[in-house]
């Protein structure tokens with residue numbers, strides 16, 4: 001059987017490792033092109049080297065929070081990605097939800113009835129995806145962010161910590177919402193939005 005490795009040696013690698021352990025998955029090594037000083041181990045797992053050193057028969061799991069890197073690594077390791085969703089045991093997943101390949105659902109999250117999460121998306125600690133809300137591909141819904149009922153988040157969106165999207169509101173692809181931002185109306189243009197109510201800042 002192939003051995004499991006992580007790509008990405010930043011902070012999110014710790015969260016992924018912890019969650020995998022709770023699910024009984026053993027990780028043998030971590031790879032990243034970004035040098036992180038003298039860091040040789042993360043939670044006892046060796047940081048082996050750059051991405052070009054990932055064994056071609058390894059089972060690869062994404063371990064970075066950055067959206068562009070997640071999409072990039074997914075493409076690069078498409079033939080060896082572990083497609084199984086990673087779900088922290090403390091997450092609450094209600095009836096009738098649809099999860100895409102290799103989504104990551106972290107601790108204390110709630111995915112309510114009928115919600116959909118696209119492939120490669122990360123739902124981070126404490127976030128809430130309410131009933132029938134739809135999250136696109138390769139999004140990062142940060143800690144304690146909330147997507148209210150029937151709201152829609154396009155592909156490659158980043159919802160900052162504590163951000164809230166009002167029920168039934170739609171957000172276009174490629175949108176970032178800053179920490180504690182409140183999205184009260186549809187956003188149709190990619191960009192960075194912040195504040196209450198959220199306005200485009202970049």
Ligand SMILES: CC(C)(COP(=O)(O)OP(=O)(O)OC[C@H]1O[C@@H](n2cnc3c(N)ncnc32)[C@H](O)[C@@H]1OP(=O)(O)O)[C@@H](O)C(=O)NCCC(=O)NCCS
Pocket residue numbers: 065124142143159160161176177178179180181192193194195201202
């Ligand atoms: C919105 C955000 C992406 C903007 O980052 P940036 O592009 O580097 O922008 P800056 O920090 O230069 O800020 C630009 C302006 O927006 C303001 N601003 C930044 N973030 C803001 C926020 N969340 N709410 C309100 N205003 C904000 C800044 O004060 C600044 O205003 P000024 O020009 O009057 O001084 C960033 O501040 C943010 O909130 N990131 C989310 C981080 C997060 O959630 N991390 C969790 C990871 S799990």
